[in-house]
Amino acid sequence: MKPLRAVLARFVVGIAFGIALAFLLLPLLALVLHTTPGDLVAGLRSPVVLDAIRLSLITTLGTLLLTLAFGLPAAWVLARWRVPGRGLIEAALALPMVLPPVVAGVALLVTVGARGTMGPALHAIGLRLPFTTLAVVLAQTFVAAPFFITSARAGFQALDPGWEEAARALGASRGYAFWRVVVPLTAPALVAGLGLTWARALGEFGATITFAGNLMGVTQTMPLAVFVTAESDLRSAITLAVLLLVLAFTVLAALRSAPLPARA
Amino acid sequence: MAGPHGDLAGGLSGDLVYAAGALNLRLSLRIPPGATHVLLGESGAGKTTALRLLAGLLRPSEGRLELDGAFYDDTTTGLHRPPEERSIGIVFQQGRLFPHLSALDNVAFPLRAAGRSAAPARERAAEWLRRFQIEELASRMPADLSGGESQRVALARALVREPALLLLDEPMAALDVRTRQAVRAELAALLGDRRRVTVLVTHDYLDAAVFADQVQVLERGSVVQEGTVQELVERPRSAYVAQLAGMNVLRGAARMVEGGACEVEVGAVRLRAAREAEGPVFVAIAPAHVTLHRLQPEGSARNVIEGVVTQAVPMAGRVRVTLAAAGGLVLVAEVTRQSSMELDLEQGTAVFASFKATEIEVYR
Numbered sequence: 263m264k265p266l267r268a269v270l271a272r273f274v275v276g277i278a279f280g281i282a283l284a285f286l287l288l289p290l291l292a293l294v295l296h297t298t299p300g301d302l303v304a305g306l307r308s309p310v311v312l313d314a315i316r317l318s319l320i321t322t323l324g325t326l327l328l329t330l331a332f333g334l335p336a337a338w339v340l341a342r343w344r345v346p347g348r349g350l351i352e353a354a355l356a357l358p359m360v361l362p363p364v365v366a367g368v369a370l371l372v373t374v375g376a377r378g379t380m381g382p383a384l385h386a387i388g389l390r391l392p393f394t395t396l397a398v399v400l401a402q403t404f405v406a407a408p409f410f411i412t413s414a415r416a417g418f419q420a421l422d423p424g425w426e427e428a429a430r431a432l433g434a435s436r437g438y439a440f441w442r443v444v445v446p447l448t449a450p451a452l453v454a455g456l457g458l459t460w461a462r463a464l465g466e467f468g469a470t471i472t473f474a475g476n477l478m479g480v481t482q483t484m485p486l487a488v489f490v491t492a493e494s495d496l497r498s499a500i501t502l503a504v505l506l507l508v509l510a511f512t513v514l515a516a517l518r519s520a521p522l523p524a525r526a
Numbered sequence: 527m528a529g530p531h532g533d534l535a536g537g538l539s540g541d542l543v544y545a546a547g548a549l550n551l552r553l554s555l556r557i558p559p560g561a562t563h564v565l566l567g568e569s570g571a572g573k574t575t576a577l578r579l580l581a582g583l584l585r586p587s588e589g590r591l592e593l594d595g596a597f598y599d600d601t602t603t604g605l606h607r608p609p610e611e612r613s614i615g616i617v618f619q620q621g622r623l624f625p626h627l628s629a630l631d632n633v634a635f636p637l638r639a640a641g642r643s644a645a646p647a648r649e650r651a652a653e654w655l656r657r658f659q660i661e662e663l664a665s666r667m668p669a670d671l672s673g674g675e676s677q678r679v680a681l682a683r684a685l686v687r688e689p690a691l692l693l694l695d696e697p698m699a700a701l702d703v704r705t706r707q708a709v710r711a712e713l714a715a716l717l718g719d720r721r722r723v724t725v726l727v728t729h730d731y732l733d734a735a736v737f738a739d740q741v742q743v744l745e746r747g748s749v750v751q752e753g754t755v756q757e758l759v760e761r762p763r764s765a766y767v768a769q770l771a772g773m774n775v776l777r778g779a780a781r782m783v784e785g786g787a788c789e790v791e792v793g794a795v796r797l798r799a800a801r802e803a804e805g806p807v808f809v810a811i812a813p814a815h816v817t818l819h820r821l822q823p824e825g826s827a828r829n830v831i832e833g834v835v836t837q838a839v840p841m842a843g844r845v846r847v848t849l850a851a852a853g854g855l856v857l858v859a860e861v862t863r864q865s866s867m868e869l870d871l872e873q874g875t876a877v878f879a880s881f882k883a884t885e886i887e888v889y890r
Contacts, residue, residue, distance in 0.1 A: 428622040430609045431581045433687065434639035442639075446626040 305501025314487035341418035367472025397474035410455035417451025540591035567744035573727035615684030623668035674705035793853035816859035
């Protein structure tokens with residue numbers, strides 16, 4: 263009775279799919295159902311919430327800038343240069359993506375913390391990183407930049423070098439060819455990478471709280487504020503949580519609907 | 527102003543060596559202003575590498591390159607000018623119009639890259655589109671252009687800076703046959719009207735025939751033959767050129783005989799030619815000069831080769847017949863449709879091919 267078995271198999275797989283979906287989505291749905299628009303508006307008046315939102319926007323923007331400034335050249339080098347030990351370098355660069363964020367925070371502490379390897383040197387030039395907003399940006403960048411580098415590198419690698427050559431042969435300097443031809447042609451990969459990095463930075467918790475601490479208005483980003491208010495002020499916690507949920511969903515949905523990289 | 531090597535007033539002069547991996551390219555170019563030089567060869571012969579060397583995308587392993595008195599490469603002094611410092615324009619095989627720019631912005635690209643601001647660059651680009659009578663394509667994106675339109679835009683883009691050297695990389699290859707003819711005619715009308723030097727690389731003999739003032743045939747990185755198209759066709763020096771030109775070319779050993787003639791031993795066959803020659807030679811026979819017979823022909827003035835028909839391809843008013851003879855010898859004959867029918871030629875037919883001693887070209 264093949265057909266009956268096939269129907270049964272379909273049924274079982276369908277049920278499994280339904281359970282998976284419910285397990286992943288129900289808590290998120292509950293979060294949204296647990297709040298009303300009135301609650302949200304009220305939550306948005308809380309200074310803890312406002313400070314956290316402001317700080318999260320500033321620090322994630324800083325993270326994006328830092329990621330672009332160093333990640334773009336890094337991705338280009340990995341994609342186009344002959345780098346010895348490329349495989350190892352790429353594995354190492356992907357490490358922060360899979361490392362527990364707390365470990366990343368500790369790693370940053372022992373590197374650029376007051377008593378870290380580079381701490382005294384930084385102190386000598388008057389730079390104290392831990393427990394500052396800059397530390398938040400560093401923690402987020404450390405954890406989130408690899409998403410951009412990975413995506414951008416893949417985008418550059420997939421681009422036919424003939425396009426750069428065409429631009430160069432038509433009189434473009436290396437820089438002009440990069441900005442006016444390579445970047446537009448790899449824009450989908452670059453934007454996708456930036457989106458993932460931003461979403462990851464926005465949700466960053468472990469590395470931030472370990473390395474930058476939890477000071478309202480200075481290092482207390484939205485996830486940290488959710489953690490703190492969850493015990494004392496559930497309404498604020500839910501407001502922030504819903505906001506984070508909406509932002510993350512928006513980014514992912516936008517990335518999914520983005521056009522695939524052009525293969526001309 | 528001519529350079530120190532300059533036996534030419536302007537134009538292109540270069541001796542370039544490029545060795546990388548299996549390819550060992552050696553080029554020696556002397557192209558007067560206004561001339562079109564064709565590099566003809568099969569894929570893998572080094573044509574595209576040659577073009578990339580001229581464009582400055584590659585650094586020669588050895589040699590020098592001079593255009594209109596300005597040195598672009600000189601490995602003795604370490605001079606290598608990057609592409610943006612060369613007066614070049616280039617058209618690629620598949621057009622390579624930038625897909626994110628409109629036709630107009632594609633044409634304006636070389637001007638913008640050279641630092642011209644947007645408005646004047648676009649104005650200039652628009653002029654070139656008008657010159658090619660494609661101004662209505664200005665706002666179209668490359669994805670919405672046909673093959674022929676793309677190549678016209680690409681040509682405008684290559685010429686917009688009025689370069690001293692125009693490089694064409696198989697510019698017809700991606701076009702369908704009809705468009706190819708139209709674009710070829712336009713391009714032919716455009717080339718050679720000024721001081722500009724044009725270098726075209728192609729595997730298409732017709733491109734060479736239409737455009738070339740001078741042709742170099744490349745095989746595995748080396749120039750195996752050089753001359754006008756006429757010279758190439760009459761005296762091919764390789765199987766590749768012979769095939770392109772539709773000539774029979776055989777290699778053999780010549781021995782003088784009395785009366786200003788010679789005998790050439792080609793494998794098992796001995797041919798008589800009405801020319802003086804001695805030693806290793808090429809023998810060229812035009813297919814139209816080969817006559818076919820079912821019975822052994824009489825008359826000592828003719829060379830006769832016995833063979834079997836391997837292929838008979840009908841052409842306009844004629845039939846192109848390929849024969850296989852003893853010793854792996856292959857001969858092509860072109861006969862009229864009439865005689866093909868009379869001889870009842872088909873694959874496997876045994877025939878005698880004959881040609882006059884006066885119709886054989888013998889050369890070293």
